[in-house]
Amino acid sequence: MKHAAFTLAGVALSLSLVWTSAQAEALRVAADPVPHAEILNYIKKIDPKLDLKVVELTNGANANELLANGDVDANYFQHVPYLKDQEKALGKTFAVAATVHIEPLGIYSHKYKDFKSLPNNAKVAVPNNATNLSRALFLLQAQGLIKLDSKFTDPATTLATPKDIVQNPKHLQILEIESPQIPRSLDDVDLAVINGNYALEAGLSPAKDALGLESAKHNPYANILVTNPQLANDPRIKELAKDLTSPQVAEFIRKQYNGSVIPVAPQS
Structure with missing residues (x-):
């Protein structure tokens, strides 16, 4: 014992x-x-x-x-x-x-100061991963640039793709690019949808420089410790x-x- x-x-x-x-x-x-x-x-x-x-x-x-x-x-x-x-x-x-x-997702441009100036067939760079691509499309919709199928109501649970755009009055060309590379594409596209951290790394101020910015209210994209x-x-x-x-x-x-x-x- x-x-x-x-x-x-x-x-x-x-x-x-x-x-x-x-x-x-x-x-x-x-x-x-x-x-x-x-x-x-x-x-x-x-x-x-x-x-x-x-x-x-x-x-x-x-x-x-x-x-x-x-x-x-x-x-x-x-x-x-x-x-x-x-x-x-x-x-x-x-x-x-x-x-x-x-980190609110933002829409940026080196060529235009507002969405009204945006020409037809404008090139829009968006993230190429599924969640942030959907998030970008919801943001473009919130700015009145496109409209998604009515079944896409909750950006946190329903992932949209460019195929789900049902109205695109300016015939925007959606270009899917790796998120970290998008700030470098600003001179080559008309608009770029950039994650907040990559915008900051590129010297952009989302609160000042974005033509359109996600609302922080009820935002499902809070960053987390995992x-x-x-x-x-x-x-x-x-x-x-x-x-x-x-x-x-x-x-x-x-x-x-x-x-x-x-x-x-x-x-x-």
Whole structure:
């Protein structure tokens, strides 16, 4: 009995040491450079006891594949509709740890100052991934440039494609391009629908430069902190989630991005 008791005590101590060791390891979080990595680097300053290792996404790296393979512990770059699409594609289930901010999708042009000036057969660059393509089409519809089939009512649950356009009075040519490349296409197209983070990286101010901008109200595309289910209760994940949704970080987002990134957390 004594031997069994010592054995159980040894196992408990071993598990405790493993858990303590895991807590001491740096939390690896994959993030887009702007604004996600910037926000995480701000958290490193205000919460130094949380050992964060920010892995900036470059060269088209898939942060959900990195997470699924265990190369990172969490990622912060995407919204829920995109995550759901990725879960289907990868055959994986992830866990949402925090809902942080909204980056309104915007329509930009280097050639025109308003939609009235837009000529017939204008070229419009849109994201080529399913969720953001649909999101772009809903935004073009909101600006009166196209009309989608009436069955497309909820942008978060019904994914539209160019085939679902039923009215296109200016005969817009919809060009599907990889999201990070769209800002570079601005001189080659008439309009470009650009995700907020890529607009910021390109030196655009969505709140000032966009000809049309998504409404933040009831927006289903809030950016989230995502992890694997087995890490959902990890104290480091919980600490980061608490920081990301804190009034202090919300205030940083408001001041840093002037309406181009909008915190979901309440004002302090």
